[in-house]
Amino acid sequence: MSATTDVTEATVAEKQPATETAPRRGLHLGRFRELSLVPAILVLGLIGFIVSPAFLTADNLIGVAQQSTELSLLVLATALILICGRMDLSLESTIGVAPVIAVWLVLPSTGGRFTGLGLFPEWTAIPLCLLVGALIGAVNGFLILKLRLNGFIVTLGGLTMLRGLQVALSEGQSIVDLPSSFTYLGKTAWLGVPAAIWICALLFALGSSALAWLRHGRALYAIGGNSEAARTAGIRVDRIVWIVLILGSVLAAFAGILYSGHYGSISATQGSGWIFQVFAATVIGGVSLNGGKGSVFGALTGVLTLQLVVNVMTLAGVPPLWNQFLNGAIIIVALIISRFASGEKQE
Amino acid sequence: MADTATAPANGTRGQAPVAEATGISKRFGATVALRDARITIAPGESHALVGRNGAGKSTLVSILTGRQQPDTGSLRFSGETAPAFGDTDAWRSRVACVYQRSTIIQELSVAENLFLDRQSPAALRPIRWKQLRQRAEQLLGEYGVDIDPTARARDLTVEQRQFIEIARALSFGARFIILDEPTAKLDARGIARLFDKLRDLQRQGVAFLFISHHLQEVYDLCATVTVYRDAAHILTAPVAELGHQALVEAMTGETASAAAAAGSASVRPDAEELLTIEGLTLSDACRDLSLSVRAGEVVGLAGAAASGNVQLGETVAGLHRPDAGRISVGGHEVRSGSVPRALAAGVGLVPEDRHLQGLVNNRSVAENATLTVTDQLGPFGTVLPSRTRSFAQRMIQGLDIKTPGAATPVSALSGGNQQKVVVARALATDPQVLVAIRPTNGVDVKSKEFLLGRIRQVADGGKAALIVSDELDDLKVCDRVIVMFHGRVVAEFDRGWKDEHLVAAMEGVSGTPTASPTEQTDASRHEHGR
Numbered sequence: 001m002s003a004t005t006d007v008t009e010a011t012v013a014e015k016q017p018a019t020e021t022a023p024r025r026g027l028h029l030g031r032f033r034e035l036s037l038v039p040a041i042l043v044l045g046l047i048g049f050i051v052s053p054a055f056l057t058a059d060n061l062i063g064v065a066q067q068s069t070e071l072s073l074l075v076l077a078t079a080l081i082l083i084c085g086r087m088d089l090s091l092e093s094t095i096g097v098a099p100v101i102a103v104w105l106v107l108p109s110t111g112g113r114f115t116g117l118g119l120f121p122e123w124t125a126i127p128l129c130l131l132v133g134a135l136i137g138a139v140n141g142f143l144i145l146k147l148r149l150n151g152f153i154v155t156l157g158g159l160t161m162l163r164g165l166q167v168a169l170s171e172g173q174s175i176v177d178l179p180s181s182f183t184y185l186g187k188t189a190w191l192g193v194p195a196a197i198w199i200c201a202l203l204f205a206l207g208s209s210a211l212a213w214l215r216h217g218r219a220l221y222a223i224g225g226n227s228e229a230a231r232t233a234g235i236r237v238d239r240i241v242w243i244v245l246i247l248g249s250v251l252a253a254f255a256g257i258l259y260s261g262h263y264g265s266i267s268a269t270q271g272s273g274w275i276f277q278v279f280a281a282t283v284i285g286g287v288s289l290n291g292g293k294g295s296v297f298g299a300l301t302g303v304l305t306l307q308l309v310v311n312v313m314t315l316a317g318v319p320p321l322w323n324q325f326l327n328g329a330i331i332i333v334a335l336i337i338s339r340f341a342s343g344e345k346q347e
Numbered sequence: 348m349a350d351t352a353t354a355p356a357n358g359t360r361g362q363a364p365v366a367e368a369t370g371i372s373k374r375f376g377a378t379v380a381l382r383d384a385r386i387t388i389a390p391g392e393s394h395a396l397v398g399r400n401g402a403g404k405s406t407l408v409s410i411l412t413g414r415q416q417p418d419t420g421s422l423r424f425s426g427e428t429a430p431a432f433g434d435t436d437a438w439r440s441r442v443a444c445v446y447q448r449s450t451i452i453q454e455l456s457v458a459e460n461l462f463l464d465r466q467s468p469a470a471l472r473p474i475r476w477k478q479l480r481q482r483a484e485q486l487l488g489e490y491g492v493d494i495d496p497t498a499r500a501r502d503l504t505v506e507q508r509q510f511i512e513i514a515r516a517l518s519f520g521a522r523f524i525i526l527d528e529p530t531a532k533l534d535a536r537g538i539a540r541l542f543d544k545l546r547d548l549q550r551q552g553v554a555f556l557f558i559s560h561h562l563q564e565v566y567d568l569c570a571t572v573t574v575y576r577d578a579a580h581i582l583t584a585p586v587a588e589l590g591h592q593a594l595v596e597a598m599t600g601e602t603a604s605a606a607a608a609a610g611s612a613s614v615r616p617d618a619e620e621l622l623t624i625e626g627l628t629l630s631d632a633c634r635d636l637s638l639s640v641r642a643g644e645v646v647g648l649a650g651a652a653a654s655g656n657v658q659l660g661e662t663v664a665g666l667h668r669p670d671a672g673r674i675s676v677g678g679h680e681v682r683s684g685s686v687p688r689a690l691a692a693g694v695g696l697v698p699e700d701r702h703l704q705g706l707v708n709n710r711s712v713a714e715n716a717t718l719t720v721t722d723q724l725g726p727f728g729t730v731l732p733s734r735t736r737s738f739a740q741r742m743i744q745g746l747d748i749k750t751p752g753a754a755t756p757v758s759a760l761s762g763g764n765q766q767k768v769v770v771a772r773a774l775a776t777d778p779q780v781l782v783a784i785r786p787t788n789g790v791d792v793k794s795k796e797f798l799l800g801r802i803r804q805v806a807d808g809g810k811a812a813l814i815v816s817d818e819l820d821d822l823k824v825c826d827r828v829i830v831m832f833h834g835r836v837v838a839e840f841d842r843g844w845k846d847e848h849l850v851a852a853m854e855g856v857s858g859t860p861t862a863s864p865t866e867q868t869d870a871s872r873h874e875h876g877r
Contacts, residue, residue, distance in 0.1 A: 209473075212474075214474065215464060215465070215474065216470055218463075218474065221452070222455065225452035225453060225455065226450065228448065228450070229450035229451065230452070230463070230464075232446065233450065235463070292454050
């Protein structure tokens with residue numbers, strides 16, 4: 001993840017060197033805003049180290065990172081969408097339905113336990129999956145931007161509908177006989193580290209850089225901050241938002257590929273209920289629900305915080321029955337921390 | 348009347364008007380927004396466009412800036428036909444526009460706001476932040492604006508943001524800029540600085556179209572004025588040849604009545620003190636401030652943006668908790684910092700910003716007007732629709748609110764009528780003390796006159812009114828004007844003050860006499876219209 005860190009810090013330094021005339025306080029806090037969870041992560045690391053010697057081992061940390069990958073891709077998608085002032089709840093269903101549709105189109109109609117259509121050769125499973133993601137994003141965009149429906153409700157409907165589609169197609173079963181090309185990315189390791197981690201780090205670095213150095217990336221902040229002003233500045237607001245929605249769904253579909261590969265099957269409940277964690281992670285990472293604020297790196301620290309808490313609790317031997325309670329408590333505590341670390345109201 | 352100010356039509360490019368619209372018509376559904384309207388702006392000209400709310404000014408601006416297409420009519424810039432609809436860059440290189448609503452994005456830096464969507468030469472070329480900052484510095488320097496380009500836009504003052512908008516608008520190379528009510532949110536000092544900047548620009552050959560509700564500003568700044576009324580062009584004339592009276596007549600279509608409420612109702616010196624403020628201290632707003640308003644009296648509380656007058660008014664209404672001091676209404680002390688208590692004590696408030704603090708936009712006129720009196724609309728905490736309706740109906744009649752009905756959402760009303768709803772709400776409780784903060788902000792001449800007259804009536808009915816404003820027109824109806832500067836009372840004027848003295852006091856120029864000169868009262872009142 002070091003690449004991501006460097007990129008974001010460089011941006012901050014470039015963008016807002018605390019120069020003479022500007023109000024010092026605001027700039028300082030602005031600088032810390034994205035890093036407000038870093039101390040929390042360090043403290044968690046310290047607690048983990050005290051609680052269990054197993055915490056600070058490469059295996060454990062890589063395990064945490066690997067488990068964060070799928071969630072973090074959804075968080076990346078949500079961060080981008082929230083920054084331009086929109087919401088997409090259906091991401092959590094896309095992560096399940098996109099792989100199911102892809103393997104349904106690819107798997108042979110006879111022989112296996114799961115009967116597909118066998119329309120396309122096996123190697124097309126990944127491109128198909130991403131394409132399904134793009135399609136879902138495009139439809140969401142059409143409903144929200146062309147028909148001007150309420151994005152929250154549209155994607156809430158999408159969440160339920162797509163989950164239902166997955167259950168119907170897979171007949172409520174997990175699909176285990178996946179094409180090997182499909183599971184490769186989730187399973188393999190490069191240089192001793194799971195490929196999923198490399199890919200995630202790369203995607204976060206790309207996202208961060210795009211938001212920091214590309215005109216269209218900066219446009220997301222403008223749109224989320226004041227879309228009318230963005231329009232008068234010549235930004236094609238609807239087109240960019242549409243692209244972001246598509247990109248978000250593609251990221252979710254890709255997360256689905258990693259997840260399926262990692263566990264070797266597509267479970268019927270894949271991703272179910274994740275959206276709450278995704279939003280929590282994104283918001284405690286400093287992205288505003290009202291748009292125009294936050295960074296991809298901040299969102300990443302949000303995911304890592306949540307995942308580390310779970311890991312530390314597991315190592316400390318907290319009974320799993322308490323997990324849900326503690327997860328919720330952590331979200332609230334993290335919100336409070338980032339509220340006061342950044343010194344800004346979360347409206 | 349004749350278009351006396353149009354440029355000579357000799358067809359050479361240098362002489363051609365920077366913008367010329369003829370025969371423009373535009374309708375939205377059943378509403379005619381513009382009917383065969385026209386306007387011509389010569390190079391380097393300062394041209395004012397005035398008209399009451401709904402006269403079609405905003406539509407004309409949208410058409411001139413290429414955001415809307417006219418149904419009929421033609422548009423020419425410097426003799427050439429207008430660019431194709433949707434070719435934003437081409438439009439921007441011909442017309443710059445500072446819109447009524449801020450188009451600054453608060454979370455981004457000044458530099459980025461200036462170069463929004465053109466931070467880098469091509470979409471896939473990374474932004475070079477250092478260079479961007481230098482470009483921003485250079486641009487701001489060109490216009491003599493001293494703002495740090497790395498500052499976040501939200502940390503700037505309204506005035507600084509305005510300059511950024513102007514600098515950005517002109518940076519596309521246009522020699523013609525439209526300013527849609529640029530002074531609405533500025534204090535007197537900010538307006539003066541804005542005008543200095545505009546005059547500078549004009550010397551550099553930039554023409555501008557200036558839209559404002561403040562006729563005085565038109566006289567101060569512009570050489571030519573065009574009046575629109577009811578979606579049509581009424582007249583274009585040199586400002587110097589058009590008196591205030593004639594201008595107001597052209598805007599309203601009727602002969603203006605004599606100066607409003609001149610010198611009426613002198614307050615009996617033994618009248619009861621309805622509002623008493625003693626030793627009020629409010630962090631960064633005012634220090635150890637005392638004043639009183641007697642029954643039947645309208646007192647103006649004047650001051651520039653940072654003077655603390657608005658905060659003081661809001662404190663009386665219970666919006667802020669003072670650090671020290673007492674506020675009494677009708678002799679009883681009011682527990683400070685609580686709006687319900689202030690309401691119960693008999694304080695009515697017309698808040699400064701009707702959109703932020705005044706109205707619930709998508710709810711009906713009736714609901715908005717009765718928001719403060721829901722306890723009177725039915726037994727046991729119920730709100731009976733019939734009673735709400737009749738209450739609202741009384742309000743609508745009493746304040747002459749032009750609305751299709753009590754159930755119409757307030758957002759559908761014009762600015763002046765929205766403000767009347769806010770005033771209605773303040774008056775609904777039949778307050779002992781009415782605090783009106785900039786009560787005529789952004790309303791047209793007729794509504795302004797009416798609202799100020801209504802406030803006068805409140806006082807004449809034996810109540811007290813406090814008008815918090817920096818608008819001379821608002822302050823003219825007051826029996827007394829108290830001037831605040833940086834949290835202190837610096838001067839007090841009785842009726843008949845001279846504009847320059849009051850303005851000087853608001854600007855904190857020392858040595859202002861607290862005198863109340865009686866000569867020339869009428870002259871100055873006429874000069875400034877209403």
